[in-house]
Amino acid sequence: MEGASVDMDPELARQLFFEGATLVFLGVPEGSEFGIDCNSWQVGPRFRGVKMVPPGVHFVHYSVKRKDGAASETGPRTGIFLHLEQKEIRLLHWNPQDELMVPAPEEEAEKLREQLTSLDPFLGPYPYESLRCWVSLSSHINKEVIGRLQPVCGNIYAFPExxxxxxxxxxxxxxxxxxxxxxxxxxxxxxxxxxxxxxxxKAGTEIRFSQLPAKLYPENATPAEVTKHSMDLSYALGCLLETNYPGQPLEVLAELQFSFVCFLLGNVYEGFEQWKGLLNLLCRSETFALQQPDLYSEVISILYHQLAQVPTDFFIDIVSQDNFLTSTLQVLFSFLCSPSADKSVRKKAMRFRAHLTKKFQWDFEEEPLDCAPIVVQLPEGWDNTA
Structure with a gap:
């Protein structure tokens, strides 16, 4: 594994070697791309896995090198969310037919424990200098979240069958x-x-994201209520939370992080679409936001770390099409930076707005498009002349 970090205190390295988890990958084709969390490398001839992995949630991703005659290319990325315990050994074998890493039984993995010392020269150390970055992207993701959202097949495909x-x-x-x-x-x-x-x-390969509400207002809503719920999405957000996270609204933040990691590290466009949909609901739900200051303080922290992982011009093409991110955040700041917001959240939101203005050169002072007159589509059968 080329490029792995080796600059570590020997005593600390020895402790981490025996206390951290170990991921053993056997048979990965040389030249393939392999990564864990925010790191990726090209697989060399001696690669057998990663040692000294901190316990907790991790995202392993790889792209196999394919040979087509004299030419070779790297295939689409496949990812796996894993939850590792202290000192755990996880063994995966390369399946050349399906081009997948297949988990081995726990008994087979445990048999490797006595061979860890001999495997040491073939294991790359987990790059601890990047751990802070990964934790900031996955702080709300846990074992239960992985079990709920990861596909039944266990793999996250950039291009599913x-x-x-x-x-x-x-x-x-x-x-x-x-x-x-x-x-x-x-x-x-x-x-x-x-x-x-x-x-x-293909059945079983779908990421089990929450289904976003198709309707923004309740049944039999009056025209005034339709307009109200189309501008303040608190009702739609409440429906999403009640259906998927009853009594635990903070858990929606785990899905916000999960979808972003799928997009950023797994190259899954569906992840971006889910992230965008969740963000749209959260940023346009004024009534809910003012009632949940703790949740929105976390929303700001999550967005700060997520946007830190993309270059300053990353959203330019996307924004130029529908101005999604700037207009959405502009609505969020319009009520989080207002006197009616919680004092600590207002202060945090104002600092975040200033940070984005400086980094991305986004203008949040211009009147948002949302302030333009809204044409509301009335439910079928309504008499709009009444």
């Missing part, structure tokens, strides 16, 4: 979708796209 919803091997199946009996070629791109079968992600 998809399957057609129907086989369409029979003529009648193709007829239902207005497809020709025989493939006569496509006359246009549009026709080609229309002939593609409907696809769905």
């Amino acid at each position: 998809v399957l057609p919803t129907e086989n369409m091997t029979h003529t009648e199946d193709r007829a239902k979708h207005n497809l020709p009996k025989y493939d006569s070629g496509c006359q246009s791109y549009k026709e080609g796209m229309s002939r593609l079968p409907l696809m769905k992600q």
Whole structure:
């Protein structure tokens, strides 16, 4: 493993070697990319894993090096969230057929304990200088969160396998979708796209994110209530919390971190979409925010650490399309920096706003687009002339 940290006090290293957890990876193809938490390296011929891993939650990620004739390329990334105990040994074998790291039984892993000393030269030390960064990104994620959100298959894929919803091997199946009996070629791109079968992600590979509310207001809401709940999303956020985190609103922050790690370190675009959706709810729920100062103090801390991991121009293209991040944070600051907010949270929010203005050159003083007149889509059947 090239680039691993070796500058550590010998006595501390010896203590960590026996007290920390050990991850053993056997058979990883040379030249592949391997990482744990915020670190990644290229796998060398002697690589067998990572030692001195601090107990707790970790995210292991890898991209296998594939050879196609004389050329070679690195495949899409696969990640695994792990919760490690003190002195635990976790053994995974490389499965070349599926190109996956497959966990070995605990008994097999325990048999390696007597061989740890001989394995030492082949284990890279966990880079402790990056631990603070990882903890700041995963402080709310625990073993229970991993069990709830990680896919049933245990792996988080940057590009998960998809399957057609129907086989369409029979003529009648193709007829239902207005497809020709025989493939006569496509006359246009549009026709080609229309002939593609409907696809769905392979069962068990889906990240089990909370489903965001489709409706922002309650049933039978009046036009005034529809407008109110479309501007202040506290009702929608309350529905999300009641469905997924009853009585434990702080746990939504773990999902906010989990989705960001999936995106940042796992290269999972779905993670970004979930992070964006959760952030939108949290930042536009004024009534809820003013009632939960402790939760929003944590929201600020989480966003501070998350945005510290991206370059200053990271959101430029995204922001230029719909101005999502700046406008969303602008709404958040509009009530967290107001006199009605908790004093300590207001002070923290103002410092965070100043930090973002300096780092990203974002303007939070301009009137947000949310202040423009809102056209509310009334429920079907409403008489808007009444």
